[in-house]
Amino acid sequence: MIALGIDPGTRVSGFVIFKKEHRQVHVLDFGIINLPAHRELTDRVGDFFTFFKGKIEQFGVTDIALETPFLGKSALNYLKLGYLRGAVYILTSHYKLSLHEYSPRQVKQAVTGYGGADKEQVARMILKLFPGLAMPKKFDLTDAFGVGMCCVWASAQPIFHK
Amino acid sequence: MIALGIDPGTRVSGFVIFKKEHRQVHVLDFGIINLPAHRELTDRVGDFFTFFKGKIEQFGVTDIALETPFLGKSALNYLKLGYLRGAVYILTSHYKLSLHEYSPRQVKQAVTGYGGADKEQVARMILKLFPGLAMPKKFDLTDAFGVGMCCVWASAQPIFHK
Numbered sequence: 001m002i003a004l005g006i007d008p009g010t011r012v013s014g015f016v017i018f019k020k021e022h023r024q025v026h027v028l029d030f031g032i033i034n035l036p037a038h039r040e041l042t043d044r045v046g047d048f049f050t051f052f053k054g055k056i057e058q059f060g061v062t063d064i065a066l067e068t069p070f071l072g073k074s075a076l077n078y079l080k081l082g083y084l085r086g087a088v089y090i091l092t093s094h095y096k097l098s099l100h101e102y103s104p105r106q107v108k109q110a111v112t113g114y115g116g117a118d119k120e121q122v123a124r125m126i127l128k129l130f131p132g133l134a135m136p137k138k139f140d141l142t143d144a145f146g147v148g149m150c151c152v153w154a155s156a157q158p159i160f161h162k
Numbered sequence: 163m164i165a166l167g168i169d170p171g172t173r174v175s176g177f178v179i180f181k182k183e184h185r186q187v188h189v190l191d192f193g194i195i196n197l198p199a200h201r202e203l204t205d206r207v208g209d210f211f212t213f214f215k216g217k218i219e220q221f222g223v224t225d226i227a228l229e230t231p232f233l234g235k236s237a238l239n240y241l242k243l244g245y246l247r248g249a250v251y252i253l254t255s256h257y258k259l260s261l262h263e264y265s266p267r268q269v270k271q272a273v274t275g276y277g278g279a280d281k282e283q284v285a286r287m288i289l290k291l292f293p294g295l296a297m298p299k300k301f302d303l304t305d306a307f308g309v310g311m312c313c314v315w316a317s318a319q320p321i322f323h324k
Contacts, residue, residue: 045248046255075233082244086207087252089245093208
């Protein structure tokens with residue numbers, strides 16, 4: 001299993017690529033994509049699509065993990081999230097991947113053992129598991145790790161290697 | 163200008179391709195795409211993407227017209243519409259097209275001369291302008307014609323040819 005966890009955003013997206021082998025989980029790649037606000041939204045969605053198309057081909061991704069979306073205060077942001085998720089759906093279909101969705105509660109439960117944990121606690125736990133990670137200013141990266149871990153952490157507790 | 167008007171839907175989508183030359187508008191292609199419910203949503207979004215990628219390449223589309231989305235009763239349908247619009251955004255960016263959005267009111271105004279017209283009136287007017295069209299059971303096709311006409315009907319009143 002090569003799992004790509006994504007925290008999509010029209011400005012900043014976080015991602016991680018895990019490789020699961022036996023009971024071990026390796027981090028193959030991770031990072032942040034900035035989609036600058038001065039670019040047209042069409043181009044930002046296009047860049048997001050091209051970026052992850054490249055990652056899927058480069059690492060032979062088999063699974064993608066996303067958090068379940070919810071309608072927050074802004075209907076427009078919800079729709080824009082749909083644009084990015086649409087890009088993920090097209091890639092899932094094209095490369096015949098498995099797409100997994102986890103609720104925020106499942107992610108928190110998987111990472112911290114407590115479904116009611118706050119974002120800071122999730123981030124702290126991720127940084128404890130992956131001490132090599134630079135502390136992100138926002139939660140885009142730790143959120144991507146969280147949802148990716150849900151995907152690879154299904155069976156026994158894996159040993160993580162950077 | 164080769165304009166593609168789309169009325170996107172996760173089950174049924176309507177589309178039309180207009181060619182505008184001088185003051186004349188020709189219909190190059192039109193139809194309905196059925197995305198069967200038994201297919202995974204990822205594959206339906208993928209099929210939608212592949213279908214319009216093919217049409218854009220085949221006809222050398224330069225412009226795409228969509229109706230402005232609005233959040234109706236179902237937040238989930240709104241999100242799913244976002245998936246399809248995301249596909250359109252990726253194609254717009256990739257082929258360097260112009261993407262146009264028109265409100266339902268603008269479409270009604272353009273087609274019937276009255277922004278408060280109902281869907282039936284829009285459909286009747288479209289069928290009058292394009293007598294060769296088979297009467298659709300739903301409004302997917304006439305809606306696609308309506309939004310496509312907004313795009314090509316900007317300057318003088320064109321003469322339509324099937």
